[in-house]
Every structure is written in structure tokens, then in C-alpha cells.
Amino acid sequence: MITLCKTEDVKEGNSKGFEVNGTFLFAVKKDKQLHLYHNRCPHLGTPLEWEEDRFLEGDGALIRCATHGALFEIDSGQCLVGPCKGKTLHAIAFEIQEGELVIDESRLKQPMAF
Numbered sequence: 471m472i473t474l475c476k477t478e479d480v481k482e483g484n485s486k487g488f489e490v491n492g493t494f495l496f497a498v499k500k501d502k503q504l505h506l507y508h509n510r511c512p513h514l515g516t517p518l519e520w521e522e523d524r525f526l527e528g529d530g531a532l533i534r535c536a537t538h539g540a541l542f543e544i545d546s547g548q549c550l551v552g553p554c555k556g557k558t559l560h561a562i563a564f565e566i567q568e569g570e571l572v573i574d575e576s577r578l579k580q581p582m583a584f
């Protein structure tokens with residue numbers, strides 16, 4: 471198991487990027503719930519953030535791809551608007567252990583090719 475961060479390190483309405491042995495992930499906290507995804511847009515497979523740890527559009531309600539502006543639901547990872555509409559971000563299973571965001575590194579899989 472690998473600890474990514476303390477749960478409090480991802481503030482409400484914000485996001486945070488991680489790298490685990492060459493795999494890039496990001497977490498978003500919404501309504502006190504954490505969501506963890508591969509940092510790959512289902513359109514072209516590019517990283518999503520427009521600045522370090524900045525994965526959300528203006529009011530923080532949706533995830534936005536910096537390359538072509540696709541918008542994704544935070545809860546489901548589904549693309550609502552953009553060239554990959556209907557596709558979803560690849561969610562990563564995680565656990566909260568003693569206030570830390572933890573993943574099983576062996577279960578990290580590369581998302582399907584786009």
C-alpha cells in the first residue's frame with residue numbers, strides 16, 4: 471500500500487496531482503468525498519491539469535481538460551461536454567486509513583488506449 475497524502479491535504483472544492491512509479495493520478499474533494507482518477511483525458515490521453523494541482527474549471531464544479539476543455543463530472547468522471555462526451559475518466563480504488571489516502575499499488579492499471 472502507498473500513502474498519497476493526508477485526506478486534509480486535498481481541500482474541499484480543490485484537486486491534487488500525484489505520481490506513483492510513473493503513473494499519474496489526481497484526487498478531487500467534493501462534498502467532503504474524495505475521488506481519485508488517472509490523470510489521462512479519454513480524448514487523447516493527455517494530462518488534464520492546466521497548472522500544478524489545478525484540475526477543476528472556474529467554480530470548481532467540474533473537472534476540465536486543459537487541452538480541449540472537455541468537462542467531467544467529479545462524482546462519476548463522465549465527460550458531459552467536449553470531444554470525449556460520454557466517455558469517463560478511469561477511477562482508481564483507494565482507502566482512507568487513519569486520515570490518509572492510500573492505494574494498493576499492485577492494482578494500478580494503465581487505462582485502455584483511447
Ligand code: FES
Binds near residue numbers: 512552553554
Ligand atoms: S485531450 Fe482532453 S479534451 Fe482533448
